[in-house]
Amino acid sequence: MTIDGSSSDLAIRRLKIPDEADVCAGLMSGSEPWKTLRRTYEEAFMMLTDPAREVYVAVLGGEVVGFTVLRMEGVFVGYIQTVGVLPGWRNRGIGTRLIDFAERRIFQRFPNVFLCVSSFNEEARRLYERLGYDEVGELRDFIVPGHSEILMRKSIGPLSGYKKPATSDVHLLRGQPSSDITEPVD
Numbered sequence: 001m002t003i004d005g006s007s008s009d010l011a012i013r014r015l016k017i018p019d020e021a022d023v024c025a026g027l028m029s030g031s032e033p034w035k036t037l038r039r040t041y042e043e044a045f046m047m048l049t050d051p052a053r054e055v056y057v058a059v060l061g062g063e064v065v066g067f068t069v070l071r072m073e074g075v076f077v078g079y080i081q082t083v084g085v086l087p088g089w090r091n092r093g094i095g096t097r098l099i100d101f102a103e104r105r106i107f108q109r110f111p112n113v114f115l116c117v118s119s120f121n122e123e124a125r126r127l128y129e130r131l132g133y134d135e136v137g138e139l140r141d142f143i144v145p146g147h148s149e150i151l152m153r154k155s156i157g158p159l160s161g162y163k164k165p166a167t168s169d170v171h172l173l174r175g176q177p178s179s180d181i182t183e184p185v186d
Ligand SMILES: CC(C)(COP(=O)(O)OP(=O)(O)OC[C@H]1O[C@@H](n2cnc3c(N)ncnc32)[C@H](O)[C@@H]1OP(=O)(O)O)[C@@H](O)C(=O)NCCC(=O)NCCS
Pocket: 032, 033, 082, 083, 084, 085, 086, 089, 090, 091, 092, 093, 094, 095, 096, 097, 116, 117, 118, 121, 122, 123, 124, 125, 126, 127
């Protein structure tokens, strides 16, 4: 782990409204890829506070340093809708920890994790590929003209007959401990 040499200080828990939603919406409306995708602060704030989504923040020393938004209902469940880390905290493993958390949350109920990455966001796509995501489709001109959203999936089996794995099996699948889940899930 690369967060100041210690992983134990990073907690992942539910977003607190409105202050933490304000921080995350500010990040989204002020930086890429969301600027190119024309995401406004108001739209981001609405998404982050929508009760139909599960929103988690990564907290280090009392400060929100990243977040992830999950959809646990719908066609392509479970879906990591967004993951973001504050600029000063990137490249220290926090994004990987948030995705790992999201995967363990989703694999509690479903055998697939879906996400979309913008065609111009090559760095994020590299991260997802490294974490085991495969491209399953291209949605051309999906959010803004001239750019695609690439649908990616990580799967541990078919939907039919899927049984929630024992927690220890999920750890083995991920090859990582689960000590950062700070609240019970399902
Ligand atoms: C993508 C992101 C969540 C990853 O979080 P992180 O804490 O920086 O990631 P980690 O430290 O776990 O992993 C580092 C990897 O993230 C990716 N990455 C780093 N900076 C990035 C950036 N500014 N934008 C996109 N991806 C980035 C790279 O693949 C990097 O690995 P590599 O350069 O060694 O190949 C974070 O960089 C971010 O918020 N980027 C801007 C928003 C974004 O692109 N979100 C994803 C939308 S689909």
